Amino acid sequence: RIVYVHGQFIPEEEARIGLFDRGFLFGDAVYEVTAVIGGRMIDNDLHLGRLCRSLKELAIPLALSLEQIAGIQAELIARNDLRDGTVYLQVSRGEADRDFLYSEALAPKLVGFTQAKMLSGTRAQRDGIAVDLADDPRWKRRDIKTAMLLGQVMAKQAARARGFDDVWLVENGLVTEGASSTAHVITAEGHILTRAASHVTLPGCTQRALAKLCAAEGLQIVERAFAPGEAQAAAEAFQTSASSLVTPVVRIGVRLVGNGRPGPMTRKLQALYLEAAG
Numbered sequence: 001r002i003v004y005v006h007g008q009f010i011p012e013e014e015a016r017i018g019l020f021d022r023g024f025l026f027g028d029a030v031y032e033v034t035a036v037i038g039g040r041m042i043d044n045d046l047h048l049g050r051l052c053r054s055l056k057e058l059a060i061p062l063a064l065s066l067e068q069i070a071g072i073q074a075e076l077i078a079r080n081d082l083r084d085g086t087v088y089l090q091v092s093r094g095e096a097d098r099d100f101l102y103s104e105a106l107a108p109k110l111v112g113f114t115q116a117k118m119l120s121g122t123r124a125q126r127d128g129i130a131v132d133l134a135d136d137p138r139w140k141r142r143d144i145k146t147a148m149l150l151g152q153v154m155a156k157q158a159a160r161a162r163g164f165d166d167v168w169l170v171e172n173g174l175v176t177e178g179a180s181s182t183a184h185v186i187t188a189e190g191h192i193l194t195r196a197a198s199h200v201t202l203p204g205c206t207q208r209a210l211a212k213l214c215a216a217e218g219l220q221i222v223e224r225a226f227a228p229g230e231a232q233a234a235a236e237a238f239q240t241s242a243s244s245l246v247t248p249v250v251r252i253g254v255r256l257v258g259n260g261r262p263g264p265m266t267r268k269l270q271a272l273y274l275e276a277a278g
C-alpha cells in the first residue's frame with residue numbers, strides 16, 4: 001500500500017510516526033473514515049465538514065484547505081487503485097516532549113491510508129447483524145471524532161466474545177449509538193427514530209445523507225432517543241456508518257427484532273442509499 005505521512009506518499013513499510021506524537025501519547029488526534037464505492041468517495045463533503053468541526057473543537061490548527069485534503073484522499077485512492085473500501089485520515093496535534101499542556105505553535109501532522117474491502121453485498125448487509133447491549137463507557141464529548149477509541153475497542157471485543165457482531169451502547173436508560181455507527185429503529189407506524197445531535201453521540205455523516213434521501217421520499221425521520229427495550233420491540237432496526245453503509249440489525253441482545261429478518265423499510269433505505277452512492 002501507498003500511504004500518506006506528513007506531506008509524502010510512501011510505501012507503508014517506510015511510514016514512521018514519531019514517538020512523541022501527541023496522537024500516540026494522548027490520543028490527541030481526530031480522524032475521518034470515508035466510504036469508497038467503485039472508486040468514488042461517498043458523502044465526502046460531510047466527512048470533511050465534520051473533520052473541520054472536530055479540529056476546531058480541539059483547537060488543532062491544520063493549515064490545509066478542504067480541497068487540498070480531498071486531493072490527498074483522491075491521490076491515495078488513485079495510487080492504490082482502490083475500487084471499494086475506505087479512505088482514512090488522521091490529524092494529530094503534533095509532536096512535542098510529553099506534557100499534558102500543549103503549545104499553540106505545534107505543527108499538526110496529517111496521515112492517511114486506504115483499506116480495500118467490499119462495503120455492499122456483504123453477509124451483514126444481506127442477512128443483518130446481531131448487536132449486544134452494553135453500558136456506554138466513553139467520555140462526554142462524543143461529538144468530536146477523536147482517535148481516543150478504547151471504550152469502543154473494549155465494548156466491541158466483549159460483544160464479539162459473547163457471540164455478537166457488534167454492540168449498541170446505553171446511557172441513562174437510552175441507546176446512545178453503536179460503538180462505531182449510528183443506531184436507528186423503525187416503529188410500527190413506520191417512523192424512523194434517530195437520536196438528535198448532541199455531545200452524547202457523533203453526528204453521523206451516513207445518517208445525515210440518508211435523512212436527506214428519506215425527506216425526498218416522504219419517509220419520516222423522528223429525532224428522539226429510544227430505550228433498549230423499545231429497540232428490541234421495534235418493527236425494524238438498522239445501523240449506519242461509512243464502513244457499514246445501511247446494515248440491518250436483526251437481533252438486539254437476546255431478542256429478535258421483528259421476525260429476525262431484515263425488514264422492508266430497511267431494505268428500501270439500503271437501496272436508496274446505494275442508488276444515491278452509485
Ligand code: PDD
Pocket residue numbers: 033177178179180181182202203204205206207240241242243
Ligand atoms: N465510525 N458513531 C460512532 C461512534 C462512529 O465511530 C461512527 C463512524 C459513526 C457513524 O458515522 P459516519 O456515518 O459518519 O461514518 C457513529 C467510523 C466508520 C470508524 O470509526 O471506523
